Amino acid sequence: MRDFETKRLKRSGLSPTVALNAKGIEMKEKGIDVLSFAAGEPDFDTPDAVKEAAIQAILANKTHYTSAAGTVALRRAIAQKLREENGIDTDENCIIVTPGAKLALFQALLAFLEEGDECLVPTPAYPSYRAIIQMTGASYIPVPLKIEEGFHLTRGMLEEKVTDRTKMLIVCNPCNPTGHVLTDEEIKDIAAFAEAHEILVISDEIYEKLIYDGRVHRSLGSIPPIKDRVITLNGFSKSAAMTGWRIGYSAANPVLTKAMMKLQTNTVNCTASFVQEASLAAFSCTEETELMRRSYLQRRDLICDGLNSIPGIFCPRAEGAFYAFFKIDYQGMTAEQLADYILEKAGVLVVPGTAFGEGGEKCIRLSFAADAASLEMAVERMRKIFS
Ligand SMILES: Cc1ncc(COP(=O)(O)O)c(C=O)c1O
Known part of the structure; x- marks a missing residue:
């Protein structure tokens, strides 16, 4: 078949985080033991007031x-x-x-x-x-x-x-x-x-x-x-x-x-x-947003304290959002090599820092919008492979 794709589009690629998230879902479906922290999405459900308003809007034919x-x-x-x-x-x-x-x-x-x-x-x-x-x-x-x-x-x-x-x-x-x-x-x-x-x-x-x-x-x-x-x-x-x-x-x-x-x-x-x-x-869900924020904050501290206790890992405390972005000095590995190693040896799916461009060398992004037990397990698994 002719190559129909434009030069414009060829210059860019698939979203690496979306692709990695799909990989995690696929691995889980195959029954592989993997803890996935690649996605950039809250682990909370949408507030009830929003869901109720949507239902009412549909019933009122706001369609x-x-x-x-x-x-x-x-x-x-x-x-x-x-x-x-x-x-x-x-x-x-x-x-x-x-x-x-x-x-x-x-x-x-x-x-x-x-x-x-x-x-x-x-x-x-x-x-x-x-x-x-x-x-x-x-x-x-x-x-x-x-x-x-x-x-x-x-x-x-x-x-x-x-x-x-x-x-x-x-x-x-x-x-x-x-x-x-x-x-x-x-x-x-x-x-x-x-x-x-x-x-x-x-x-x-x-x-x-x-x-x-x-x-x-x-x-x-x-x-x-x-x-x-x-x-x-x-x-x-x-x-x-x-x-x-x-x-x-x-x-x-x-x-x-x-x-x-x-x-x-x-x-x-x-x-x-x-x-x-x-x-x-x-707009009225300020209480729910605040509860989410506090919960992310607790999990930020959990993951940062855990990762910083592993030799060779430097994990600054995120000032906002819900990602730990940390550096690992281990056997000269690049960010991609680190992410592969963590997935293969620890069953933990993370995103290599270089997926986010320059400045991400030797870094990993891990979303802490995940349950505390999984975050603790991820730290322990990483401790084993980096110690
Ligand atoms: C920095 C940044 N901007 C924009 C978006 C897109 O958000 P939305 O779900 O509203 O499209 C995201 C989603 O991950 C994001 O991380």
Whole structure:
């Protein structure tokens, strides 16, 4: 058969985390003893109030197309949340509700990047950033951060990589996979950099609600000099355990929003109507979100204490999100070799740090959105193979 795949698509690959997660499911189905920590998803069920609202919405026949950007009620609720909690000066005309924040990310990159453009990504980073940038024809420019420096980003690091082709910077805060939460200094640096070079900033805030040790989340979209050039991405997947519902959103100034609407109206048309109705109920689930956050925090400490007690492992405490991202010095193994070794010898499925790009060498990502007993078992199995 002819090779029909476009050059554009050939530049990118399948999502490594999605593929590894599927591998874990397959191994379990075959009866292989494997503990899987590859997925990036809450291990909680969606709150009852959201489920009930969805059922009621279906019974009330809220099963038709909605306006393409989303229902006015949901867009107003999102805009109100962004104003009150994030200090972002926005309204319902600046919001697009999408089937998952990932689609909002796709729309933002496809709308504003093309052949000849460069997009900066501090790494290790969510793998879809690179894959989608490459699909647009633009160049992915990593800005590698170091685990030993707490994955701290400086203006100098960005200045080193900027050229007159740089059009965009993508920031994930809190970060998947490193768990880093941007400090005020980093926020100031990013804002000054974006303003000086007149670039767009994507601020992926999907883990906003999962933040630990009294840290404060600040949205780049609230910083005056750059607020018009920031596209904020968020959703309900992680904060309300709604991954399978597929709902997220973007918030950007009306000109940027209008461009992204060309993609929305000509692709998905709108996000599922009853899912939008149910998401309205998620705004009231603050207690459930807080319970989840506290539970992740306990498990973060469990996994970090356990891993740090194994010689050769350095596991910084995640400041946000639900991933342990740690370094292993063992017989000169690369991240891929380490992940294979851990799976083969310990039956523990994890993601090699290099799946998240530069800065992930000799590192492993393990999701601690898993039950405590499995996490304890994983530590003990790893202790055996690394001691
Ligand atoms: C950093 C980051 N951004 C975006 C997403 C996509 O979230 P959604 O389920 O809303 O598409 C994820 C999901 O894992 C993520 O980790």
